[in-house]
Amino acid sequence: NAGVTQTPKFQVLKTGQSMTLQCAQDMNHEYMSWYRQDPGMGLRLIHYSVGAGITDQGEVPNGYNVSRSTTEDFPLRLLSAAPSQTSVYFCASSPGALTTEAFFGQGTRLTVV
């Protein structure tokens, strides 16, 4: 039972490079979201999706793009990496009801130099 799978676990990028963080879930959840975790700031919502083909911005969307072509996958793209994007990124999914908890992946630690 895989749950939410994120790849890679670690990544180092140079400023200006682009990359895609992968997220896949096998629970047939409607809702998926991306968060970044920074010390003292908790988790901040980057983008979210309420179903295949539907995405929207969260609190801190600048510099990131997402797409949702299937229910299972929700990749996060960094267009031109900046040092301010050094963070730990978490993908989460939930069945969609207000009362259900979110399930989180193990995280991707990204360093931009």
Next chain:
Amino acid sequence: AQSVAQPEDQVNVAEGNPLTVKCTYSVSGNPYLFWYVQYPNRGLQFLLKYITGDNLVKGSYGFEAEFNKSQTSFHLKKPSALVSDSALYFCAVRGSHSGGYNKLIFGAGTRLAVHP
């Protein structure tokens, strides 16, 4: 706007003593409240939630939380702390307003250190 406050960056407690990790919230409509725990280099794990009903909810690993509507609080508690409880704890809230996506908003986190 929704918000969650965890007023303590760190809580220190001796093993065997009771522990409390504080959380207050602000949300439109009725709150749906959650506690998560994060161990080093791991993702967040769900501990418990309050949706409706009894103000005292019980969760995993012996944790419980008390919902207080008048104080807009949802403090996490455990009667007897274990060293293995040492971790980062997050409170989160989701509002019940209709229309649009009801985002899950997190507090900044509280580091719990349980000393032998």
